Amino acid sequence: MINVNGKIVSTANVSLENNRGFLYGDAVFETLRILDNKVLFLEDHYFRLMSSMRILRMQIPMDFTMEFFQEEIIKLVQANNQSNHNAFKVRFTVYRDGEGRYLPNTRNIGYIATYDKLNEGVYKLNESDYEVELFKDFYVTAHLLSNLKTTNRLINVTGSIFAQENGYENCLLVNDSKNIAEALNANLFVVKDNVIKTPPLTDGCVKGIMRKQVMELIEKHPDYTLEEASISPFELQKADEMFLTNAIIGIQPITKYRKKSYTNEVAKDLINRLNAKIRFL
Structure with missing residues (x-):
């Protein structure tokens, strides 16, 4: 299951031929580590995302608060966690949602959040050859x-x-x-x-x-x-x-x-x- 604009669905059903993230790379993303239903370094991730969206002149909805951001991430994790697993990776991608060519016809946004399970809860040092x-x-x-x-x-x-x-x-x-x-x-x-x-x-x-x-x-x-x-x-x-x-x-x-x-x-x-x-x- 994934989170598409606040809805937990099995597939995104997003039209690639009109999606600016696909056509022009007109999107930003955060990759977050979730431990025991807590988003690690939530504030830093949120403010980096907001800063990136402003720099790219995306229109940020008034209700896109840090609490909203956190709720959308945890909602995704809980929808997929049927075995009380405690560590996850979530990718939260924000794209400019509108048609147009290089010049978008709207600066509104959409978002897609996906997840993967992590094997380790806390950070573990990998001492293998690197x-x-x-x-x-x-x-x-x-x-x-x-x-x-x-x-x-x-x-x-x-x-x-x-x-x-x-x-x-x-x-x-x-x-x-x-x-x-x-x-x-x-x-x-x-x-x-x-x-x-x-x-x-x-x-x-x-x-x-x-x-x-x-x-x-x-x-x-x-x-x-x-x-x-x-x-x-x-x-x-x-x-x-x-x-x-x-x-x-x-x-x-x-x-x-x-x-x-x-x-x-x-x-x-x-x-x-x-x-x-x-x-x-």
């Missing part, structure tokens, strides 16, 4: 639209195919200044000595929800200093540790990049602090 490589066929453009989670993800799609074809778990994306922007599905953090760096939003990375949580954890950490600064590809092999973050996986250590292998001590420490944090949400 090798990455640079994807340089296309570059991330360092501007505001790159910070949004829109449905225009062709770099991520082609990069994922490249990773699969070459036996990598993920790829790092490079921006038009030849600096590292992010991974295919996550933000990047690089550890060297007691400094942890992550690319700034001005370098074109997605404004990640988990990125924000991890940055807050690092800022309060007694042993490390956080820097938002551009990361050159040359820095990667000098790093002690690298890890990726997103709202579903939490923190994913990178174990290998080219000839360099990495530890995961910082990632292990931060994921413990992250799980402690979500207990109080």
Whole structure:
């Protein structure tokens, strides 16, 4: 079952030939982790969604409040949870609902929410081999639209195919200044000595929800200093540790990049602090 504009149905029954999300990528989305009927980091997800819709000049209904957003997500989860499962992933996609070509004839919105079960309730550190490589066929453009989670993800799609074809778990994306922007599905953090760096939003990375949580954890950490600064590809092999973050996986250590292998001590420490944090949400 899925949630289409507030109705729980088995199929969306949306006309693709007129859907702007399909035709022009005129849509934004949030991917949320649900634990025990609670939307983790609800406020951050909601305000990012609202900001993205405003930037794209979508017309936001007056009743699209944070409470409404939460209710629509939980309604979907409960409609599909017949076995008291406690952890879910929900994708909430908002599209501009109207015909027209590049110029829409309305700025009204529609939405579709879908779900999947998750195996783990709290975040669990994946310590399996996780090798990455640079994807340089296309570059991330360092501007505001790159910070949004829109449905225009062709770099991520082609990069994922490249990773699969070459036996990598993920790829790092490079921006038009030849600096590292992010991974295919996550933000990047690089550890060297007691400094942890992550690319700034001005370098074109997605404004990640988990990125924000991890940055807050690092800022309060007694042993490390956080820097938002551009990361050159040359820095990667000098790093002690690298890890990726997103709202579903939490923190994913990178174990290998080219000839360099990495530890995961910082990632292990931060994921413990992250799980402690979500207990109080």
